[in-house]
Amino acid sequence: MQPVILCLGLLSCSESTTERASPWESTSAEAxxxxxxxxxxxxxxxxxxxxxxxxxxxxxxxxxxxxxxxxxxxxxxxxxxxxxxxxxxxxxxxxxxxxxxxxxxxxxxxxxxxxxxxxxxxxxxxxxxxxxxxxxxxxxxxxxxxxxxRVDGHHIKVERGISVNHRSAGRGRLGHMIHPRSARRYGDVIVACMTDAIGLIPVAELPIIDEPIDSAAERLRANLVETRLERSRITVSEHLLVFPERGIAVSSSRGADNKARGGLSSWRLPPLDSRPLAPPEHISSMTGGRGFGDMVRVGDRIFAIHHPNGIASVRLLENGRLRLDGDLDLPAMRGASTVAYDGTHLLVAGATDAHEVSLYGGTMHVLELKEPGMPIVLSSAHTTGTPRGIAILDDEMVAVANGALGIDLFDLGSPAAPQLIANVHTPGSAMGLSFEGGYLLVADWDNIRLYDASVRGRLRLLDAIDGFHPSYLAAGGGLHENGLTAANFVHLENGRFVAAELDVLLTGEIRRGAGAPRLVVHDRGHRLPREAHDEETITIRVSNGGRHQLDLEQPFDRKKDTAGSWCVPPGESALLTLKVAEENVVRTGANSSVILHSNDPENATPRILLIPSTVYQVGDPVPNFRLPMINICPDGSCPERLDCFDLDEEVAKGRPILLAAFASW
Missing domain, CATH: 2.60.40.10 (Immunoglobulins)
Structure with a gap:
């Protein structure tokens, strides 16, 4: 039996009974x-x-x-x-x-x-x-x-960016993911949780977009200071909470297995206005069998997700040490993921027990705070999808990011009975939210979106950016040539933002009153058939992130007549069929691209990457591979020793094989 490559996907067919918050932002792309x-x-x-x-x-x-x-x-x-x-x-x-x-x-x-x-x-x-x-x-x-x-241009202005992989030579060989998980700007310094370290980055030393990569990497290594998490006895971290007036940061880790502990650690930060910056100093750690996740501050108390389905109350003491005050397991929740505080109540959201609602659903609990003592569950509401993030809006409204199922808007006017009043579709996967002064910034996986959230129960799209532009490449912006691929964190404060995706940090500002058309390309690379003909077609999914009509045109070629022009309404998504012929393919080194023309003022000639036909296709036999593997059984009967998995050997034994990929955020 020869294994073959399969392409699988999930489709949610449930209908939402809630109102769409934007009447003209499409929920699907039409040709x-x-x-x-x-x-x-x-x-x-x-x-x-x-x-x-x-x-x-x-x-x-x-x-x-x-x-x-x-x-x-x-x-x-x-x-x-x-x-x-x-x-x-x-x-x-x-x-x-x-x-x-x-x-x-x-x-x-x-x-x-x-x-x-x-x-x-x-x-x-x-x-x-x-x-x-x-x-x-x-x-x-x-x-x-x-x-x-009214001003020209776009709302989201990316100014600086860098791949944190440049911060030390050979870092990737250590075996840890080193991309930033969360980051916040305090004055001129970004305090970032970079998975295996707590780092401080002076904003002025981040490279400006378009700066050559050599000088960018050299300057980052010279000015970034960090402390490895190994000093805290916790090797990885996903979330960061900062007490700026006390100069203390707290990091959390959910752990992984018996090799990676979960816990909380506190760190003393140096004065952020002094140069050179000193590295953070480890104060204390609180470890345990259950890891910790997202955190929120309420005075000197920290409420942290305690995996898998709990909320922990932790006190930050005067000396900077951490003390666990209590723990509460939440009902009907198989995986708590995010927590927020609206000034009166705690909001905790996560995946619901599968038997409670649909496979895709989640739950948001509203908790009443007690001092002293643990909070109690006041009410609960089902979310459209599995919650990834929460943002507290104005007028007793709450936004919940649901991954591929968009953003829920809840009315908390009556905390004992929260009401889901709208669900807003996003073309990517809504992972992180940040609200300030009527603006809601969204990390939507392959794009970052900005909404006007000042009207109760509505979101108005103002702008969206995909990073799919030469100026955001690793030479300056740190992004891959295909742009944003996994934007999962955003923080907006004082009109300036920090965003994180994979190993890239981006900073910039929100420009009020803009609204130019914005091209967002969701399908970044296209594989041509191995037996390509003189003229092939590819279909790409795009959207218009701006407030005005987006015009697109494929350059005209008289011989092949491959011209095509389209207009995409504000906020809408569309499928474009492009013709690929020898005359309209541009080659740069080993890469080939199809060129478009657009009226996006920052991306007038976008390129659609063509993947060489020499790579594997759906339906091709899978090549043999070997992977290191630790065989761990719940009852302890399997030896916990490193072994190698050989695909051909296992296929020859007739064993069924399931390969699964896991994204940690």
């Missing part, structure tokens, strides 16, 4: 037919009161097939408007305007035009935000609950 006639649709004002007048202006360029006038269909939120928009010839274009009353429902609304000019299909889109607070001056828009000046 877009190419356009042959670009068009523009504008709305004034971009922020309006319910029922106020809106002026929609459309412009369609004319080429050979010139017309004196043209009627196009008008839609709002994919529903036809009972009025056509008439365009008339003005110079080299057809232009027309129409005045409509704004809808009564508050939030984002998408207007679209559709039509035909000869054999050309016409399409254009524009978004408007309807709000009862929309009383802004000329040149201003309503954003995060306040009027801000």
């Amino acid at each position: 877009l037919a190419p356009l042959s006639q670009p068009a523009r649709l504008g709305i004034a004002p971009e922020t309006a009161l319910p029922g106020a007048e809106l002026t929609l202006t459309a412009r369609v360029p004319q080429a050979d097939d010139r017309r004196s006038e043209l009627s196009v269909d008008l839609e709002m939120d994919a529903e036809e408007v009972d009025r056509a928009l008439m365009l008339r010839s003005e110079g080299d274009a057809l232009i027309g305007s129409i005045v409509l009353n704004a809808p009564a429902a508050e939030g984002d609304h998408l207007f679209s035009i559709h039509g035909a000019l000869g054999s050309s299909r016409i399409e254009a889109h524009a978004a408007v935000n309807i709000s009862s607070g929309a009383r802004c001056g000329e040149g201003e828009i309503l954003e995060a609950g306040r009027c801000v000046a």
Whole structure:
């Protein structure tokens, strides 16, 4: 029997009964037919009161097939408007305007035009935000609950970044994952938990995007200070909590097996405003058979996830040592994962017992605090998916990241009866959340997203970034050439953010009032068939992270006629079919790419990587491999010695084989 490579996936078919928080942000990507006639649709004002007048202006360029006038269909939120928009010839274009009353429902609304000019299909889109607070001056828009000046460009501005793998030569040979798990900025220093160390990085010494890699790595090694976790008797760590006024940090580890202990450790930080920085000093550790996870601070108490399904109360004493005050196992929860504090109650979320709800579901517990003593469970609510992170919003609202099932919005106006009022789809996998001043920043695995969360029960997409751009490569940004692949942590404070993905730290700022179209590429590499023909096609999934229409075009080649152009509405996802021919493939070293043109001001010529056909395909025989393995049995009957697994040997014995990959965050 010869094993073959299989491609498997999971699909959740359950329907949500909650309202979508953004009426025009798509929950799935649809195939877009190419356009042959670009068009523009504008709305004034971009922020309006319910029922106020809106002026929609459309412009369609004319080429050979010139017309004196043209009627196009008008839609709002994919529903036809009972009025056509008439365009008339003005110079080299057809232009027309129409005045409509704004809808009564508050939030984002998408207007679209559709039509035909000869054999050309016409399409254009524009978004408007309807709000009862929309009383802004000329040149201003309503954003995060306040009027801000309209500016060019994007909201998310990445300024500096680095791969922490550069911080010491040969570090990877130690066998630990060394990517950052959580990081926060205090003044000009980033305090980071980097899995096997607690590190301090001066922000000014992080390389600016586009800086050559040699100088970036050299400067990082010269200015980063760290203390290895081995000094705490805990070898790995996933979460970090900082008491800045006391100069103390606390790290947590869930452990792995009998080789990696779980526990909590406290560290004394040096003065962060002095140079050179001194390394953190280990104060104390609290280890045990059960590891610890996410943590939140309440005064001098730390409430930490105590695996698998508990919450522990830990006191940070005056001398910086840690003391366990109590432990509470939570009901109907097989894996607690995240904890937050809303100023009154603790919120703990995690995976639900499989028999309680669906395979994908989770639970959020609301706990009432007692002083002294342990908190008690006040109420519970089911989440759409398995919770990964919690953010406390304004107006007694809470956001819960559910991985591939998006973001839940809960109403905690009555803590004894939390209500799920909306679920917001994200194109990636929502892992981490951070809220400040009406803005919600989301680590969405292959992209980072920014929402306006100032309106109760709604999220308005402002921007999204995938890092899929030459300026974010390892030379400066530290990212792989395919951009973000596992963004799992974000922290937003004072308008500046820190994000972590794999071994990369990124820093930057939020620019208010922006809104340019933003290309987010979700399918980064495409494998061509081994027996490639002269002309193949590939399908890529993209989305528009900006507030204005995204225009995309595949460069035109007269011989092969491989041109294609598309427009993607704000916040929407789409599938594009691109043609791959010898004439439109660009080769850089060993890599080949297909080029697109876009109106994204920071990514005008994105490249779609083509994977060489010499690599393995689905259905190919699996090559033999050998892996080190420790055979551990619960009853202790198996010897705990290092052995080697040989695929061909096990297949020859006729044994069934399951290979599973585990992502630790």
